[in-house]
Amino acid sequence: MTDQAVSAASDPDKIVSEVQDAPRQIQPLRRLLPFLLRYPVRLSLTVFFLLISATTSLAIPALLGGAIDEGFVAQNIDMVGQYGWLIIGIAAIMAIASGARFYFISVIGERVVADLRHDVFAHLLKLETGYFDRHRVGELTSRLNGDTVSIRNAVGSSFSLALRSLVTIIGALTMMILTSPVLTLAVVVALPAILIPVMAYARRLRGMSRKTQDALADLSAMATEMLGANRTVKAFTQEDVQSVHYSQSSEASYRAEVKRLGARAVLVGMVIFLGTAALVGLVWWGARSVFEGTVTAGQLAQFLVYALMASGALTNVSEVLGTLQSVAGATERLTEILDTEPVIVDPARPVPLPTPALGTVAFDRVSFAYGGAGNEPVLRDVSFAVGKGETVALVGPSGSGKSTTLSLLQRFYDVTAGSILVDGIDIRNLALRDLRQRFAYVEQEPVIFAGTIADNIRFGKPGAGMDEVVAAARAALVDDFVADMPKGYDTMVGERGVMLSGGQKQRLAIARAILKNAPILLLDEATSALDAQSERLVQKALEHLMEGRTTLVIAHRLATIRDANTILVLDGGEIIDQGTHDQLVAKGGRYAELAKLQFRPDEAL
Numbered sequence: 001m002t003d004q005a006v007s008a009a010s011d012p013d014k015i016v017s018e019v020q021d022a023p024r025q026i027q028p029l030r031r032l033l034p035f036l037l038r039y040p041v042r043l044s045l046t047v048f049f050l051l052i053s054a055t056t057s058l059a060i061p062a063l064l065g066g067a068i069d070e071g072f073v074a075q076n077i078d079m080v081g082q083y084g085w086l087i088i089g090i091a092a093i094m095a096i097a098s099g100a101r102f103y104f105i106s107v108i109g110e111r112v113v114a115d116l117r118h119d120v121f122a123h124l125l126k127l128e129t130g131y132f133d134r135h136r137v138g139e140l141t142s143r144l145n146g147d148t149v150s151i152r153n154a155v156g157s158s159f160s161l162a163l164r165s166l167v168t169i170i171g172a173l174t175m176m177i178l179t180s181p182v183l184t185l186a187v188v189v190a191l192p193a194i195l196i197p198v199m200a201y202a203r204r205l206r207g208m209s210r211k212t213q214d215a216l217a218d219l220s221a222m223a224t225e226m227l228g229a230n231r232t233v234k235a236f237t238q239e240d241v242q243s244v245h246y247s248q249s250s251e252a253s254y255r256a257e258v259k260r261l262g263a264r265a266v267l268v269g270m271v272i273f274l275g276t277a278a279l280v281g282l283v284w285w286g287a288r289s290v291f292e293g294t295v296t297a298g299q300l301a302q303f304l305v306y307a308l309m310a311s312g313a314l315t316n317v318s319e320v321l322g323t324l325q326s327v328a329g330a331t332e333r334l335t336e337i338l339d340t341e342p343v344i345v346d347p348a349r350p351v352p353l354p355t356p357a358l359g360t361v362a363f364d365r366v367s368f369a370y371g372g373a374g375n376e377p378v379l380r381d382v383s384f385a386v387g388k389g390e391t392v393a394l395v396g397p398s399g400s401g402k403s404t405t406l407s408l409l410q411r412f413y414d415v416t417a418g419s420i421l422v423d424g425i426d427i428r429n430l431a432l433r434d435l436r437q438r439f440a441y442v443e444q445e446p447v448i449f450a451g452t453i454a455d456n457i458r459f460g461k462p463g464a465g466m467d468e469v470v471a472a473a474r475a476a477l478v479d480d481f482v483a484d485m486p487k488g489y490d491t492m493v494g495e496r497g498v499m500l501s502g503g504q505k506q507r508l509a510i511a512r513a514i515l516k517n518a519p520i521l522l523l524d525e526a527t528s529a530l531d532a533q534s535e536r537l538v539q540k541a542l543e544h545l546m547e548g549r550t551t552l553v554i555a556h557r558l559a560t561i562r563d564a565n566t567i568l569v570l571d572g573g574e575i576i577d578q579g580t581h582d583q584l585v586a587k588g589g590r591y592a593e594l595a596k597l598q599f600r601p602d603e604a605l
């Protein structure tokens, strides 16, 4: 018996999904074609082995029929032996071809997924910051993981199954007609009697299946959120409340699933009963034909196997159509990402930056609104200039546009009006890479990656030797705490640097910036207070970093403010005042008020 016939006969569960709605939208799958066509040799080998395995599997029942008529019925044991050997020989070819087909199509599936993942990830990294404001990162990573896996399964098994089944259906139907046109007609007439009730019921089941999927998605979203926020949950002693919430949702999902299983059980029973009744009818009708002499016993056996093969293949095709519909959805979600054109890109002919770097920055009447010119501007007509080696501090109340200024300078967003110059050149005329190479950016909440201390520092200059890493670590006073760690620079710091204190994370970020050795430093000082000792260490590390560099700093420390050449006071997206600390204090007014409220006095002052 062939694999399709066996699977159809032994797996009534499979028959259940036989009748799915015809897929309405499988066109997105066309977008996978270029990925498949990248591997023409493997694809041709798959089709070649597919045809061989299908043809050989179709030959076996015909030989079985011959063995019955010419061997059993004619009572000729030699013929039985000869047919037996022939069947074994053909089965061997079928086995090798099926194995080879499975191997090549699975390899193509893996290849396509690896290529897709790579393309989507690389494309995502090219998209501008605004894209990530509009999309949830969790959703994007789920596309990258879940959707690519379902595509791999589709290519590696569903496509191959669909192709194989189509070839089998055409082959088995042809052989059925050739074996006995009358019996074939009987099958074609009886088929709707089974299919129509099953189809009607299966449609109901599909609706239920969608509900259980939704319940499951809710459940996993809730678990992800609560486990990720486990510290907050504990701090607010919400463990019991949240676990009750979770178990209520889990119970709801259980009940939806049980309801669906009940319906599915009815469908399985229905399919088994109707299928068996049809088979008995076919055998009865066939037996009559044998007695009447219109069909031989061998032809009847042969016909029954072909009918089983065809029904098994039909089962597979309808099942695959259902799968392909969901895979089409997955493909669509991924190609949507690939079709999103990055808005912030290199100019057609980038202007080179001067070397050595001048290290100057100028904002010329810059206005900016998130989401485009129609929205409320967060910066209005901002102009200032920073000379080589100078330190300019940005101060102002929360929401006044300080972080936005640093984002615009790095071209995470484009200005809505005005221009920004680095070393005298409009940043829109520079290659993005050249521009961003000129900055060392230390964020307020430094990002620490899961990896070793050395990996985290090396993020500033991939490929830097260990001596350079250690030198940067010394300057940033990272060396002090690394010396106490069991594996030194090879110590893993855990996701988001959970194993480090706030001050240690900041010093690690400073070491990263020192290693990058860029001419312009962008610094977003931490607002959260560190203890005095930690504060002093961070301050010292920062002094090393600022040495000889042009610095733009969002300042929260009085020490930084005092040392700044110029302080820009921002309010509501406008520069309302500028000057040195002493000048501004002497003036009184907004800055003096802010200084009292906002700046943390360092213990040295």
Ligand SMILES: Nc1ncnc2c1ncn2[C@@H]1O[C@H](COP(=O)(O)OP(=O)(O)OP(=O)(O)O)[C@@H](O)[C@H]1O
Residues within 6 Å of the ligand: 133, 370, 378, 396, 397, 398, 399, 400, 401, 402, 403, 404, 405
């Ligand atoms: N990604 C964003 N999308 C839309 N609006 C934003 C975005 N980031 C900031 N804003 C808004 O822009 C304004 C300026 O924000 P910005 O972060 O530049 O202020 P800030 O002075 O750095 O504040 P803070 O000191 O609290 O960090 C705020 O009103 C804020 O709500």
